[in-house]
Amino acid sequence: MGLIEAVPNISEGRRTDVIDALADTLEACVGVTLLDTSSDAAHNRTVFTLLGKPHPIKSALIALFAAAIEQIDLRTHTGEHPRIGAVDVVPLVPLEPREMPNCVALARDLGIVVAKTFDLPVYLYESAARTPDRGKLELIRRGGFEGLTQKMLTRAWHPDFGPEQPHPSAGASAIGARRILIAFNINLDSEDIDVAIQVARAIRESNGGLQAVKAIGVRTSKSNLVQVSINLVDYQRTPLSRVFKAVEYQAHRLGVTIHNSEIIGLPPSDAISTEAIQSLKLTDFTSDDLLESRISRKVSPPVSRDRDHDLL
Amino acid sequence: MGLIEAVPNISEGRRTDVIDALADTLEACVGVTLLDTSSDAAHNRTVFTLLGKPHPIKSALIALFAAAIEQIDLRTHTGEHPRIGAVDVVPLVPLEPREMPNCVALARDLGIVVAKTFDLPVYLYESAARTPDRGKLELIRRGGFEGLTQKMLTRAWHPDFGPEQPHPSAGASAIGARRILIAFNINLDSEDIDVAIQVARAIRESNGGLQAVKAIGVRTSKSNLVQVSINLVDYQRTPLSRVFKAVEYQAHRLGVTIHNSEIIGLPPSDAISTEAIQSLKLTDFTSDDLLESRISRKVSPPVSRDRDHDLL
Numbered sequence: 001m002g003l004i005e006a007v008p009n010i011s012e013g014r015r016t017d018v019i020d021a022l023a024d025t026l027e028a029c030v031g032v033t034l035l036d037t038s039s040d041a042a043h044n045r046t047v048f049t050l051l052g053k054p055h056p057i058k059s060a061l062i063a064l065f066a067a068a069i070e071q072i073d074l075r076t077h078t079g080e081h082p083r084i085g086a087v088d089v090v091p092l093v094p095l096e097p098r099e100m101p102n103c104v105a106l107a108r109d110l111g112i113v114v115a116k117t118f119d120l121p122v123y124l125y126e127s128a129a130r131t132p133d134r135g136k137l138e139l140i141r142r143g144g145f146e147g148l149t150q151k152m153l154t155r156a157w158h159p160d161f162g163p164e165q166p167h168p169s170a171g172a173s174a175i176g177a178r179r180i181l182i183a184f185n186i187n188l189d190s191e192d193i194d195v196a197i198q199v200a201r202a203i204r205e206s207n208g209g210l211q212a213v214k215a216i217g218v219r220t221s222k223s224n225l226v227q228v229s230i231n232l233v234d235y236q237r238t239p240l241s242r243v244f245k246a247v248e249y250q251a252h253r254l255g256v257t258i259h260n261s262e263i264i265g266l267p268p269s270d271a272i273s274t275e276a277i278q279s280l281k282l283t284d285f286t287s288d289d290l291l292e293s294r295i296s297r298k299v300s301p302p303v304s305r306d307r308d309h310d311l312l
Numbered sequence: 313m314g315l316i317e318a319v320p321n322i323s324e325g326r327r328t329d330v331i332d333a334l335a336d337t338l339e340a341c342v343g344v345t346l347l348d349t350s351s352d353a354a355h356n357r358t359v360f361t362l363l364g365k366p367h368p369i370k371s372a373l374i375a376l377f378a379a380a381i382e383q384i385d386l387r388t389h390t391g392e393h394p395r396i397g398a399v400d401v402v403p404l405v406p407l408e409p410r411e412m413p414n415c416v417a418l419a420r421d422l423g424i425v426v427a428k429t430f431d432l433p434v435y436l437y438e439s440a441a442r443t444p445d446r447g448k449l450e451l452i453r454r455g456g457f458e459g460l461t462q463k464m465l466t467r468a469w470h471p472d473f474g475p476e477q478p479h480p481s482a483g484a485s486a487i488g489a490r491r492i493l494i495a496f497n498i499n500l501d502s503e504d505i506d507v508a509i510q511v512a513r514a515i516r517e518s519n520g521g522l523q524a525v526k527a528i529g530v531r532t533s534k535s536n537l538v539q540v541s542i543n544l545v546d547y548q549r550t551p552l553s554r555v556f557k558a559v560e561y562q563a564h565r566l567g568v569t570i571h572n573s574e575i576i577g578l579p580p581s582d583a584i585s586t587e588a589i590q591s592l593k594l595t596d597f598t599s600d601d602l603l604e605s606r607i608s609r610k611v612s613p614p615v616s617r618d619r620d621h622d623l624l
Contacts, residue, residue, distance in 0.1 A: 033610050051610075240592055260595040261594050266606050269603065
């Protein structure tokens with residue numbers, strides 16, 4: 001089995017001691033590499049990017065659940081980003097398409113263990129979903145932690161694993177398998193949250209906007225900036241530049257300019273190199289021709305010691 | 313000691329059996345990874361990109377010299393690219409600045425061994441040069457293989473190591489240490505080689521053009537395309553987009569358009585991501601934030617077995 005990425009999103013983006021402790025927990029796990037930690041205070045959320053083979057990834061994620069559930073209490077958590085859990089969402093991402101079935105299997109395995117160990121409701125989503133309505137993360141998360149108790153009373157929202165009511169402090173978790181997604185936030189020079197909300201509505205696929213684009217409008221930690229927070233679920237279908245231009249156009253209509261943009265986590269290089277390939281007319285060039293891509297592909301990473309060690 | 317790149321340029325770009333045999337020679341060496349092989353028939357030249365620690369790199373390059381000198385005879389070699397040797401030039405490139413002294417030391421070590429083993433004149437160039445006039449590769453190579461016997465009669469062009477006349481079939485070699493360089497070729501829609509020559513003259517630093525740009529005009533394997541063949545020796549000082557625009561402007565003045573461009577070897581991702589960072593207003597983003605860059609930095613490559621094995 002090949003390498004996969006796990007990108008757990010944790011509902012803590014402010015207390016640096018807690019974030020550091022969670023990162024340390026992941027760093028201490030054998031057979032995985034913590035590639036990146038991205039925290040956002042306004043979202044009050046941290047995204048970790050882990051690399052490894054499925055078995056070590058599973059162990060590391062269980063350790064992360066244990067530490068996060070101990071440290072995070074959603075009853076006192078506030079933030080701009082929608083969330084239902086302390087470990088809000090755990091996407092498992094194949095680095096090569098043939099690894100998708102392994103990611104789906106891992107999502108289910110992990111869901112069973114986590115539900116039982118922590119008495120936590122778990123929803124399987126996207127490619128790991130077992131019914132169509134579980135496919136979309138935004139439906140699972142609609143209503144947030146605050147609405148979870150009520151929502152779970154209906155049969156349609158009984159979890160895939162675990163109890164039929166939220167964990168008192170840790171809520172619930174969505175665990176899934178999906179292709180690489182780019183979390184792309186564009187900040188607008190405006191104090192008006194409605195501007196960001198309108199732009200988000202205009203560009204997202206669900207309202208007839210750009211394919212493969214999910215978007216919401218949120219506040220930022222700066223009063224003079226609002227944000228269009230975007231998930232680009234297929235950057236090959238809709239390149240980053242098209243998303244940027246669509247936001248620019250919609251914002252201009254409202255008399256607002258783009259201040260800057262940011263990417264949360266680690267985008268694959270081909271999402272970034274597309275622009276240079278076009279503007280420099282670089283034929284026969286792909287992101288595999290970048291020095292770092294080639295090193296990463298040709299020099300096989302020794303991350304797994306192929307040892308199964310259950311941390312619990 | 314860290315990893316370095318060696319980018320030997322071989323005077324053979326047409327006979328695929330010879331190129332494959334040379335690549336096999338490099339692939340068979342312990343402790344190095346052959347990252348890339350780029351051949352060009354019009355240039356009649358192949359560029360290999362090797363990764364490893366200095367000791368294994370040295371052994372692999374000695375093996376390459378042996379195989380190339382056996383297979384290549386410059387007396388019957390023709391091609392668009394200037395050259396003085398079967399193994400024309402061997403740049404050693406630190407992947408981190410602190411490795412430059414190791415690359416300089418390796419250039420000298422390798423030069424001594426190669427000169428003695430193959431009875432081959434060796435010039436040390438760029439950062440490994442011992443006198444200022446040896447710094448510039450284009451001066452060492454001026455006159456080509458054909459002019460070498462005459463040139464070497466003057467004391468100024470006695471080699472750093474080896475005999476004071478060319479090897480009969482393999483000429484001489486330039487071995488040096490330098491920073492990362494981007495070999496960037498831009499093809500123009502023209503049959504007129506003078507167009508390429510004029511554009512090259514207009515953009516190169518030595519004629520008052522762009523900083524860090526070396527350029528010549530050459531023919532291609534297609535009669536309707538001529539090429540501006542560029543060495544960009546500092547892509548942080550002069551980005552690729554500026555070189556492209558300068559060529560476009562100069563070509564337009566002569567009524568000619570750019571057909572396409574190509575990069576020989578493997579450019580570092582930050583040379584490519586610059587464009588996206590600007591056009592997407594991506595603040596706080598660097599090429600280190602690309603997934604592949606992070607994997608290549610965080611997951612240390614097991615290329616060297618730290619064993620000294622002299623192949624000769």
